[in-house]
Amino acid sequence: MNILILGATSDMAKALVSELANDKHHFFLAGRNINRLEPFSKDLLIRFDAQSTLIDFDAQDCESHEEFYKQLTLKPEWVISFIGYLGDQSIGQTVWEESKKIIEINYTGVASILNIVSQDMESRGSGSIVCVSSVAGDRGRGSNYLYGSTKAGLTAYLSGLRNRLCKKGVHVMTVKPGFVDTQMTADLDLPKPITASPEQVAKAIIKGLKKQKNTVYILPIWRLIMFVIRNIPEFIFKKLKL
Numbered sequence: 001m002n003i004l005i006l007g008a009t010s011d012m013a014k015a016l017v018s019e020l021a022n023d024k025h026h027f028f029l030a031g032r033n034i035n036r037l038e039p040f041s042k043d044l045l046i047r048f049d050a051q052s053t054l055i056d057f058d059a060q061d062c063e064s065h066e067e068f069y070k071q072l073t074l075k076p077e078w079v080i081s082f083i084g085y086l087g088d089q090s091i092g093q094t095v096w097e098e099s100k101k102i103i104e105i106n107y108t109g110v111a112s113i114l115n116i117v118s119q120d121m122e123s124r125g126s127g128s129i130v131c132v133s134s135v136a137g138d139r140g141r142g143s144n145y146l147y148g149s150t151k152a153g154l155t156a157y158l159s160g161l162r163n164r165l166c167k168k169g170v171h172v173m174t175v176k177p178g179f180v181d182t183q184m185t186a187d188l189d190l191p192k193p194i195t196a197s198p199e200q201v202a203k204a205i206i207k208g209l210k211k212q213k214n215t216v217y218i219l220p221i222w223r224l225i226m227f228v229i230r231n232i233p234e235f236i237f238k239k240l241k242l
Contacts, residue, residue: 002074004028006057006113007082009036011182012132015198016080016205021048028072030057059083059109060101069116079117080130080205083110085147092146099146106150111157118161121170128171128209131158132201135176135217138226141242162214173208174215177201178222194221 003020005013008029017027021044029037034054044050057068087102114129121127136144137151155174162172179195196218208216217223232240 001025001078002028002076003078003080004030004072004076004117005080005082006030006110007059007084009033010082010084011198012177012180012201013080013082014040016082016202017044017050017052018048019199019202019206021050024048024050026050026074027052028055028076029053030055030068032056032058057113059113060104062109062112065109065113066116069113069120075120075124076117077126078128078130078209079114079121081110081114082132084132084134086144087147089144089146102146103150106147107153107157110154114157114161118165118170122165122168125169127169128173129158129161129165130173130175130205130209132175132177133158135178135222135226138176139230139237143242171209171212173205173213175201175205175208175218176215176222176226177218178225180218194219194225 001023003025005017005027007013008017009031017029027044027050029041029052031037034056037054041052041054044052055068055071058064083105085102085105087098092098092102110131114131117129121129131154133155134148134151136148137153137155140148140152155176158172158174162174165172177196179190180201181190181195181197201218204216204218
């Protein structure tokens with residue numbers, strides 16, 4: 001099987017590819033800095049005899065996305081996106097360039113490439129699209145509403161895409177990890193009981209793909225946590241420090 005991994009430098013992406021590598025898929029590993037992927041690609045070949053192709057991909061450069069997808073020598077059966085940028089809320093509140101970067105990477109760029117992928121899969125009548133969104137999109141919070149709003153938009157986009165493509169034989173799955181112990185969150189003090197590892201994310205995605213799930217919360221506790229947060233009355237919620 002041919003699998004396209006977007007945002008392949010992510011720790012979660014590498015964990016997923018490692019989990020799948022024994023099955024001898026061909027991986028297209030796409031990211032902004034493919035030099036960082038070269039050691040990983042060599043390791044896949046040595047340890048698993050798994051073939052991978054490294055491709056430059058910039059989520060913010062939407063004008064390049066159509067050509068990027070055209071250059072794939074084999075069109076993928078699975079496209080899995082780990083594209084994400086947490087950004088800095090405190091900077092983004094006053095500096096538009098930071099807000100713009102958060103929006104373009106987390107939402108605009110993902111929607112751009114998935115529009116192209118979905119057209120191809122729809123024409124073939126098969127395929128799976130998996131995209132990592134976030135529980136942060138379930139309700140806006142003062143501490144990260146810039147990031148959270150992009151994930152809310154992405155979750156809604158994926159819901160609509162799923163509604164459109166399910167009749168065409170294409171599976172769309174939304175992944176909501178919650179806290180994950182990765183390089184992106186290395187500076188954050190995350191509560192261990194509700195923080196997943198990249199390996200847990202990988203296993204949950206594979207399980208969800210096999211079962212053709214629509215939405216996957218990596219740790220089940222997050223479904224309950226976000227149910228509670230979503231249902232706090234606004235007159236109380238707006239006074240909380242979250």
